[in-house]
Amino acid sequence: MESFKLFLKSIVPVSDQEFENYSQYFKIRTLARNSYFAEIGKTSHEAAFIKKGLLRTYYINEKSEEVTSCFCAENNLTASYKSFISQQPSELSIQAVEDTELITISYNDLQILYQKSALWQNIGRTIAERQYMVMEQYASVLSNESAKEKYMRMLKEQPAVVNKASVTDIASYLGITRRTLSRIRKEITK
Numbered sequence: 001m002e003s004f005k006l007f008l009k010s011i012v013p014v015s016d017q018e019f020e021n022y023s024q025y026f027k028i029r030t031l032a033r034n035s036y037f038a039e040i041g042k043t044s045h046e047a048a049f050i051k052k053g054l055l056r057t058y059y060i061n062e063k064s065e066e067v068t069s070c071f072c073a074e075n076n077l078t079a080s081y082k083s084f085i086s087q088q089p090s091e092l093s094i095q096a097v098e099d100t101e102l103i104t105i106s107y108n109d110l111q112i113l114y115q116k117s118a119l120w121q122n123i124g125r126t127i128a129e130r131q132y133m134v135m136e137q138y139a140s141v142l143s144n145e146s147a148k149e150k151y152m153r154m155l156k157e158q159p160a161v162v163n164k165a166s167v168t169d170i171a172s173y174l175g176i177t178r179r180t181l182s183r184i185r186k187e188i189t190k
Contacts, residue, residue, distance in 0.1 A: 001026070004049045004103045007075055011126050018119060025109040031055075031096040038080035038094040043087055046104040047079035053100025054164050058172070059092040068173040070138070071097070071161040077127060097165055147176045151184050 001023060008014045029048070031037060037055060038044045055078055057070035069092065072078040083090035084107060105113075113120035141150060151174060155162055162170065171181040 001103065003051055003075060007049060008123060011130075012119065012122050014119065014123075018117075022113060022117070022120070025105055025113055027104050029102045029104045031100045031102065033096055033098050036093055036095050037078065037102070038083065038090050038092065040091060040093050041089050042083075044080035044083035044090050045087075045107050047077065047081075047084055047107075047110065048102040048104045050074050050076050050078060051101040051103055053102075054097040054161065055094050055100060056097050056165065056169055057092055057094050058169075066172065068169045071158060071165060071169075071173060073158065073160055077131070081131065097169075142175050147174065147180050148184050148187070150174045150176070151181065152188070 001019075004026070005014070005016070005019050008019065028051075029046075031053070037046070037048060040060065050072055052074055054074075055072040056068055057072065057078070057080075058066045058068045061067050070078075072094070078094055080090040080092055080094060082088070083092075087107060110120075110124070114124060141153065145153065151170075154170070154174065165173075167178055167181060171178045174181065176184075
C-alpha cells in the first residue's frame with residue numbers, strides 16, 4: 001500500500017494516520033495476463049490504482065474491431081469511469097497486458113469515504129480533474145500530431161508500453177495502421 005499512499009500524497013496532503021484510518025476500504029487484487037478488470041456490457045463496480053503491471057483499455061468500433069484508447073501503467077489509476085460513476089454497463093473493456101497487481105475500491109466503499117471525509121471528496125475531485133486533462137490531451141494528440149510524432153511521444157512518455165504491448169494494440173492506440181507503425185519503427189532505427 002506504500003506506493004498508493006505516496007500517489008495520494010502527490011495529489012493532496014494525506015497524513016499517515018488519515019491513510020491508515022481509511023485503508024480498510026481498499027483491497028489488493030491480482031489479474032493474470034489477458035484477464036479483465038472491466039468488460040463491455042458489464043457494470044464496473046471497482047476503480048483501481050495499478051501497483052504493478054500494465055492494462056489496456058479498448059472499445060469495439062462500428063467495424064467490430066478493438067480500438068485501444070488507453071494504456072494504464074504502474075502508479076496510475078484505472079476504471080471504466082462512465083460505468084463506475086453511473087453504475088451502468090460498460091462500453092469498454094480493461095484487460096491486463098501482463099500479470100498485474102491492483103489496489104481497488106468498490107463503488108459503495110468510495111461513496112462511504114466521500115460521506116465520511118472532506119479529504120476523500122477533495123481526492124476524488126482532484127483525480128477526476130486530472131483524468132479529464134489526460135483525456136483532453138490524448139484527443140489533442142490524436143488530431144494534431146503526425147503518426148511519427150505520436151509514436152515518438154509514446155516512446156518518450158510511455159517507454160514501458162512500447163516494450164510490453166503488441167504492435168497491433170500500439171497502432172490502434174495511435175490511430176494508425178500496423179503497416180504505418182512498422183514503417184515508422186524502421187525509419188527511427190536507421
